[in-house]
Amino acid sequence: MKLIRAIIKPERLHAVKEKLNEVGVKGMTISDVKGFGHQKGKTEFYRGSPVQVHFLPKIQIFLAVSDEKKDSVVQAITEAAKTGKYGDGKIFINNLDEVVRIRTGEKNEEAL
Amino acid sequence: MKLIRAIIKPERLHAVKEKLNEVGVKGMTISDVKGFGHQKGKTEFYRGSPVQVHFLPKIQIFLAVSDEKKDSVVQAITEAAKTGKYGDGKIFINNLDEVVRIRTGEKNEEAL
Amino acid sequence: MKLIRAIIKPERLHAVKEKLNEVGVKGMTISDVKGFGHQKGKTEFYRGSPVQVHFLPKIQIFLAVSDEKKDSVVQAITEAAKTGKYGDGKIFINNLDEVVRIRTGEKNEEAL
Amino acid sequence: MSGANTAWILTASALVLFMTLPGLGLFYAGLVKSRNTISTLAQCYGIACVASVVWFVAGYSIAFSGEGNYIGDLSKAFLKGVGTESLSGDIPEILFVMFQMTFAIITPALIVGAYVERIKFSAVLFISALWILAVYAPVTHWVWGGGWLADLGVFDFAGGLVVHATAGVSAIVIVKMLGSRRGFPEYFDPPHSPVIAMIGASMLWVGWFGFNGGSALAANGSAGMAILVTHISAATATLVWMTIDWFRNGKPGLVGIITGTIAGLATVTPASGFIGPMGGFILGLLSGAICYYAVIFFKFSLKIDDSLDVMAVHGVGGILGTLLAGVLASETFGGLGLEKTVMQQTMVQIIGVVSVVVFSAIVTYVICLITKSIFGLRVSEEEEISEGLDSGTHGEQSYHI
Amino acid sequence: MSGANTAWILTASALVLFMTLPGLGLFYAGLVKSRNTISTLAQCYGIACVASVVWFVAGYSIAFSGEGNYIGDLSKAFLKGVGTESLSGDIPEILFVMFQMTFAIITPALIVGAYVERIKFSAVLFISALWILAVYAPVTHWVWGGGWLADLGVFDFAGGLVVHATAGVSAIVIVKMLGSRRGFPEYFDPPHSPVIAMIGASMLWVGWFGFNGGSALAANGSAGMAILVTHISAATATLVWMTIDWFRNGKPGLVGIITGTIAGLATVTPASGFIGPMGGFILGLLSGAICYYAVIFFKFSLKIDDSLDVMAVHGVGGILGTLLAGVLASETFGGLGLEKTVMQQTMVQIIGVVSVVVFSAIVTYVICLITKSIFGLRVSEEEEISEGLDSGTHGEQSYHI
Amino acid sequence: MSGANTAWILTASALVLFMTLPGLGLFYAGLVKSRNTISTLAQCYGIACVASVVWFVAGYSIAFSGEGNYIGDLSKAFLKGVGTESLSGDIPEILFVMFQMTFAIITPALIVGAYVERIKFSAVLFISALWILAVYAPVTHWVWGGGWLADLGVFDFAGGLVVHATAGVSAIVIVKMLGSRRGFPEYFDPPHSPVIAMIGASMLWVGWFGFNGGSALAANGSAGMAILVTHISAATATLVWMTIDWFRNGKPGLVGIITGTIAGLATVTPASGFIGPMGGFILGLLSGAICYYAVIFFKFSLKIDDSLDVMAVHGVGGILGTLLAGVLASETFGGLGLEKTVMQQTMVQIIGVVSVVVFSAIVTYVICLITKSIFGLRVSEEEEISEGLDSGTHGEQSYHI
Numbered sequence A, B, C: 001m002k003l004i005r006a007i008i009k010p011e012r013l014h015a016v017k018e019k020l021n022e023v024g025v026k027g028m029t030i031s032d033v034k035g036f037g038h039q040k041g042k043t044e045f046y047r048g049s050p051v052q053v054h055f056l057p058k059i060q061i062f063l064a065v066s067d068e069k070k071d072s073v074v075q076a077i078t079e080a081a082k083t084g085k086y087g088d089g090k091i092f093i094n095n096l097d098e099v100v101r102i103r104t105g106e107k108n109e110e111a112l
Numbered sequence D, E, F: 001m002s003g004a005n006t007a008w009i010l011t012a013s014a015l016v017l018f019m020t021l022p023g024l025g026l027f028y029a030g031l032v033k034s035r036n037t038i039s040t041l042a043q044c045y046g047i048a049c050v051a052s053v054v055w056f057v058a059g060y061s062i063a064f065s066g067e068g069n070y071i072g073d074l075s076k077a078f079l080k081g082v083g084t085e086s087l088s089g090d091i092p093e094i095l096f097v098m099f100q101m102t103f104a105i106i107t108p109a110l111i112v113g114a115y116v117e118r119i120k121f122s123a124v125l126f127i128s129a130l131w132i133l134a135v136y137a138p139v140t141h142w143v144w145g146g147g148w149l150a151d152l153g154v155f156d157f158a159g160g161l162v163v164h165a166t167a168g169v170s171a172i173v174i175v176k177m178l179g180s181r182r183g184f185p186e187y188f189d190p191p192h193s194p195v196i197a198m199i200g201a202s203m204l205w206v207g208w209f210g211f212n213g214g215s216a217l218a219a220n221g222s223a224g225m226a227i228l229v230t231h232i233s234a235a236t237a238t239l240v241w242m243t244i245d246w247f248r249n250g251k252p253g254l255v256g257i258i259t260g261t262i263a264g265l266a267t268v269t270p271a272s273g274f275i276g277p278m279g280g281f282i283l284g285l286l287s288g289a290i291c292y293y294a295v296i297f298f299k300f301s302l303k304i305d306d307s308l309d310v311m312a313v314h315g316v317g318g319i320l321g322t323l324l325a326g327v328l329a330s331e332t333f334g335g336l337g338l339e340k341t342v343m344q345q346t347m348v349q350i351i352g353v354v355s356v357v358v359f360s361a362i363v364t365y366v367i368c369l370i371t372k373s374i375f376g377l378r379v380s381e382e383e384e385i386s387e388g389l390d391s392g393t394h395g396e397q398s399y400h401i
């Protein structure tokens, strides 16, 4: 199994979720994070003076999938999250050793 | 060492924490996340019209433990978090390569 | 590549970020988490009666780096985050299998 | 000059300003998505400022000076000649200007609920300025400034026609010109903060004592009766709306509860100086139910994205109250009585409603055309669906926690 | 009719409504867990509406009509015969109805603090409706409606007995019937938002000017004195509470600071029309300290989960102020003087306290029994400990960020 | 006694208290970092309580009793002899005490904006207590208590000198003694909640009707004119500030919008009883622009960390309004006229400004020295940069979600 973690722009969440449903993803967990990267933060103004905001709001998607689904999932995210501008985000993929579904005690692939 | 990540219902946090203390867990990190899975989201109403809320509030527990403790921890979480209804959540387990305790510089098992 | 996850005190974020810039880190993702460990939580008072707050606010830094950068990054975080008091936090390091940059589709080292 | 009446209208002016800032702002801001919170507040706030200046420059004069049947004149532009000594009835005219200014502030601000989350800020300010001059001030002149509807003897105590009907109708017209929020009606988000909306609704309720009670322009039994019937209608409508919600959806939500209040308040407004407690109770019962279904009708049958239901709550409520004002003013319903027959009065009320609806619709349409050609109406798709208007238009974030 | 007095009571009515909506609602909502925020607000809001309708239907008549010693009659049910011309003293009676209605709203809403986070919403509304008719209206009749305590000459200017003692005692009774929140007293959570609670407390403070000052039913030196002593007591009690906190816990918390204010306000309420500035100062000193320890006593010695300390703050405060009103009214303490001796007056005050406490306790107990058998009192364990009442009862979430 | 005037001043007292609690508290709390929210609110709240007690004990007497040119006497300490019958003009003196108390509350609370996020809470309370006695009460005596500036005929209707100039100047002095926030000016954070700041600003605006309108001490045309010009100045200054922001930074931020309002309000304050609508408009235009650049000047040219710009907004505004009050009072600008020539009056205004500025600066400096030696001024570096004052000083967290 694979553990996929994607950092995306908040406004793309809806699209990404739809796309993931299409490729058969049945569960996922998201959280609010803040990111810093090529997209350099932004400038707000406080009473006429610039104030630097370094970290921009992003959403992290946390997703466990079976090995064979990995590629389609990565592709789905890439497509739906892409705007072509700086800050579109990144996908991090790792092996996942074990999964347990709390409700039933099922393990691994069955627990996904 | 193992890295355990559990997604649970917010209301079970208190019970899970107590149980983890019992099996000797001394440290953990939690965060607010939102989840989507078999439990299908829920319907709120806005002035008489249904509005779909897709992501439900969950809590993620992030926990590094020694290899031998893994099983008892997973069991503790499973027991305390289970309500038997959809949405009880999942536990994801991975190998953990290295840990550093910032305060002392201790490494790995000693840093847990 | 390595996946570095550090839990630090919120007030050290600014210092850690500066230090990471110095050692050439160009991107990172942070989130608000709550921690529990040797630092035992704290007591607030509600109308004269003590109330235990178990989880303290922390910040998690989530950082993908190339293998060779790992050591300097861990050192940078350790130095900047350390106050010497309980609760300074921990760094967790894992291998990272794959990275994709959404904007360009670049993979792995290039995507960092 | 009556010091007592002056004391009450000073207070009432503060109460009505409070309805908009922060009341209405918070009510609306709590109902939108969190990334449009600042934008919604800034729209209400910006309108308040523009309306004040416009009222000072020409609005008051158009509404309240001169002998015209359809429109006032500019003899009091820049409040020329309105000093500390001039009177309006038995209160200082300058205070009357102020009290009326707070009405001129809240009326265009009500319309904000229709176009939130997608309109350009420049368009908001421009539309509002024109709208006060070309819709609000003339209708005010008709009804309260000695114009033709006043001559007919129309009943509109505190603004069912002048405030709620004009705002509701114009809301629909603007939405038609502007278009729906992307995704509507398939997909929309629940209010981001019922708590903030509730704070706003409570402030509106309290402020409405100044709105309806102040419209007596005196501290007397009439003002007392006005706030009592206002309050009864609000409380009753709230309970009705809550009950319907409870039966239909299984749960009485807070957003529904507070919406019922606003429906009850808007509805009783035109009638509040003519009816008795039982009339207030009846209007509460009716408005809670009728506005409830009006929301569903406009949103889901007509698929008009009047986002926060300005027409369904304010427009329908204001019109309903106007139509029933004559009936409920009769002694049968414990009202304070009328000179005409109920039938005659109700005819006048119908004439009032029709003329105000048609006039508001047409003029607002023209205003939108002009605004569209100068500023454009909508923000970019990118701004609307992604970063939100808080960041896109105002460069700020509502909460940096 | 006095226009000036009317002007002030119009304003005072708005101020007292503001105390409940949103004042008290926010004060309480800030102190509960975040997942019960909407529930707490909806309880206050729902009570306000139910109380208004009940007051209109029969409450006012029971409290203020007829010659009965113990209870009024129904001759003014549905406000029959209360028009714009009828007077109560020198203000319009309809306004007096309204002003008193705002008291009938806030009193049962005060009790919300006792039962938050676990009670059924239907039970809240039902209990409150009965309670106004069977506890609040009769006691009001005794004290302000010409009943037996009025005949005895009891001092209760703005509701130490009528409002705070009835609410405080009933709070305890309801909690006894309902049970504690699960986990209490071993485990409870800190207030989820001291900021929201502070907003509410500030609104209560400001609104209390209308509450105590309005109870003079006139715009005169008596009203001026009432707000001044009210203010002094509030400020002093705040400083006392803060100081105790600072010494005992090392830190002056904001929640403690604002709680001190409420203690000072509740305590001065019955005395506010009889005492001078020095009396206000003394009540502030005493209430800040006594209510502080009362909270600890009820919560930790008696282990009663009167969750937001309605009895310890309002009940104890109101009773304290009632008992001392006679003493501090004397010229020795700069008071406005009394006709009886201090001793005699204090005896009357004691009779007032005892009778109101006993009566409220018994009737509230019966109301709870009835309500329990019809609706049940508590939400499910699942709802209480897991999803919270916001989602469970109202189907909403307080913040969608 | 005038009942009508009494009714209005009762109301105005409530409005001005509302400006501080919660108005100013929220305005400031929204602008700081989230971990100093509670601290900022507690500072405003604590000052309100301290100021009330100090005013009762001696402040009022120093300001308003006796015949001294420079300072009053202690003959009314503890409000001795101020009963329900004594009058001040045609309102009860006890009410005048109360109304003035609300001014004594807000003025030191204004200074909070200068020292937030780093000062000790004990120092805040101590400085404020001394400051009321040694700066505020004497200056009040000079201007409103029959002192030497009153004799000269200085124009300061509602506190340009007494309130805004004293607060602004003292803000700068305290900051100089206290030092900047660590990191300033290279690094500072944007306001953590423009929403909360906007709620506060709106309450300030509404409350200002009581502040300026109440300063007429009567419900008449003068009060009406005062609130009208106040409102016009606020609205105009808001639009000016917003427009400058829009041009300079590309976006009209909400924080800028509301700051413009406060600038317009502070500026019109001293002039509000002397000028006409056009004067209000002119002050709005000037203050919106001048205060805007004053902020930048103090913060970035002088590098003074007057954190929320008390001097640049209140100080500069109050001084500007004071200097122009004479000019705009003339009939040329639609003012209510003056007895002296514009030139003479303006000389008096300049004398007023200079003497108040110098006096406030010196006395505040001494107060800071005393406070520093007793309590120290700053919290620990650890507390300031890490946990924040909410947790460090008050042991609480603003939001437990």
Ligand SMILES: Nc1ncnc2c1ncn2[C@@H]1O[C@H](COP(=O)(O)OP(=O)(O)O)[C@@H](O)[C@H]1O
Binding pocket: A007, A034, A035, A036, A037, A038, A039, A040, A056, A058, A085, A086, A087, A088, A089, A090, C026, C027, C028, C029, C030, C062, C063, C064, C065, C101, C102, C103, C112
């Ligand atoms: N090395 C990294 N480790 C963890 N997160 C990263 C890293 N680099 C970038 N990110 C996350 O990805 C987001 C987008 O990256 P950025 O460099 O701004 O844009 P792009 O990927 O389009 O070049 C960042 O805001 C941050 O949250």
Ligand SMILES: Nc1ncnc2c1ncn2[C@@H]1O[C@H](COP(=O)(O)OP(=O)(O)O)[C@@H](O)[C@H]1O
Binding pocket: A026, A027, A028, A029, A030, A062, A063, A064, A065, A101, A102, A103, A112, B007, B034, B035, B036, B037, B038, B039, B040, B056, B058, B085, B086, B087, B088, B089, B090
């Ligand atoms: N494949 C997945 N990857 C990441 N998180 C998941 C995944 N599937 C479920 N989750 C998380 O677990 C929670 C519970 O899952 P759900 O399918 O609703 O219930 P159950 O586990 O009882 O069948 C979800 O809300 C989501 O947060």
Ligand SMILES: Nc1ncnc2c1ncn2[C@@H]1O[C@H](COP(=O)(O)OP(=O)(O)O)[C@@H](O)[C@H]1O
Binding pocket: B026, B027, B028, B029, B030, B062, B063, B064, B065, B101, B102, B103, B112, C007, C034, C035, C036, C037, C038, C039, C040, C056, C058, C085, C086, C087, C088, C089, C090
């Ligand atoms: N085993 C663990 N797994 C996950 N997070 C942990 C673990 N132990 C500690 N932490 C995190 O690190 C933080 C600091 O740890 P703590 O034990 O309090 O201090 P120290 O590391 O200085 O001994 C905790 O608040 C928690 O967020």
